[in-house]
Amino acid sequence: MRAAYVMHQDAGDPLGGLGLGELDAPAPPAGWVRVHVQAASLNHHDLWSLRGVGLPAERLPMVLGTDAAGRTDDGRDVVVHAVVATAGWEGDETLDPRRTLLSELHPGTLADEVWVPERNVVPRDPALDVVDAACLPTAYLTAYRLLFDAAGLRPGQTVLVQGAGGGVATAAILLGRGGGLRVWVTSRDPGRAARAVELGAHEAFEAGARLPHQVDAVVETVGEATWSHSLKALRPGGVIAVAGATSGAMPPADLNRVFFRSLRVVGSTMGTRAQLVALQDLLVATGVRPVLDGVRPFDETRAAFERLASGEAFGKIVLTLT
Template sequence: MRCAYVESQDPEEPLRGLRVGDLPDAGPPLPGWVRVTVRAAALNQHDLFSLRGVGLPVDRLPMILGTDAAGVLDDGTEVIVHSVVPSPAWQGEETLDPRRTLLSELHPGTLAEHVWVPARNVVPKDPALSWTQAASLPTAYLTAYRMLFDAAALRPGRTVLVQGAGGGVATAAIVLGRAAGLRVWVTSRSEARRALAVDIGAHDAFETGARLPEQVDAVVETVGAATWSHSLKALRPGGTVALAGATSGAMPPAELNRIFFRSLRVIGTTMGTRAQLEDLQGMLLATGARPVVDDVVPLDGVGGALARLAAGDMFGKLVVRPGA
């Protein structure tokens, strides 16, 4: 089976360990798993983490990369893959299972001709979504959906600040926030990215760290150390930081005095549930909003696309078509 996989890991030069080639398809690891023929798979920072050795033990190599996919079951059903795999005995919300994994951590991932997943981890794909659009949903767009409407509990008319225009989650938050009737502001160091953010739905865009016209109800935070202080200062009293990443570093000064004195809420969240993935697809169908896709590449183009992701040289999702 042709796939993109981690052969070795290097924290400084992660792409050195990337290979595109053939690995055997071992079949279903457990009863009740189904095979998905992958039509499209999106790239994420998680793929770079795996190549750096973060979250993927060396004794599991070689490991096929990829958490996101849309494809076809053996019976012809078109599906979107939900990549959060709870432990077999877990009962309850899958994201709260301490032993949960994502595809490509314990079980082979989606950057392949086929992927095996638990039957409960597939959501029927509506034909109104293209393969590329559907494959963009399970990580970035699902994370943004949960941040906006679960962690921050935002309602139409509220104001949200999205830190760091251009990344997958930030771009998704702009698209979904605008579609939901939020007032969406965004920050970026890049003038070009600020303009693109406005093009896809942001009401206004500001320099990173800039003083805003007024304080906001919530902040979508995935940048971390570089923007954390600004996120706290931007919030109105009682506001919420929805936190799902820290690409610039995870240990900024906590500023606990600001948090407790202004009754701020900091809500950590990761990915989302299968039910929320269904709701996310329903939202796109109802509003007409669609994922922003920067580029679509064949499997042989994964290395170049991951290099762009590592450099932050993209706006929106990078998607792979394994059969192309």
């Protein structure tokens, strides 16, 4: 099968270890189903795997990719859920201490086919095409869970999204606006801030700027560079929903502010199958669709990764395999 995979890992030159070509499909675990991939999208998780983070070298070569839409052997059009729980796990699969993502223990989605547990396929609504559906399982699912589960936001409330332009931040803008929230964003880049407003953010502010009033929740994926601002932006009783720390994971905690103002800090990662179903329903009901930086054929995989690694992409990069 054609695949994009990790040949070897290099923290300084991640794309140097990117393999493109034919790989033998491994024997799947009993009871798993095959999905013939029609479209798959890239994530920074793929670059981390190429750098050697979260993927032991003894598992190489490893097919990359966590996001895909395609068709099963019995003709079902599906979206692939990337969180693989251990056999017999009940409840929220993200809480399984032995859970993995596709491309960590089992081959990922950047290939002609991917095998997953039956519970990891979600019927694709016909109103959603394969390219849009392939964008959902990582960034958009993460944003959905941050907004509506971790932060528990409801229509009419205000959310601050730190770092306009990132994949999860962009998804949070679209889903927040679609879900009836007042969405504010911050950015150090005026161009990205303006683009965020075009996408539906109500207002954009310079990073660290004083806001017109305090917010109900903050979506935080930046970490150290924005943490102090996130805490100061919250109303008493507000919540920071955290799903990343791209600028560093060890900012001053400012615990006095946290307990005096009864603030909550809630960690969140990816989402559940049920939340992926609910996310798809939200898109179908509202007409919201993922922002695309570009759609490329599989033959242009290396160029797609170069675009992702450049930091210039705004929106999802999707590869088509049919």
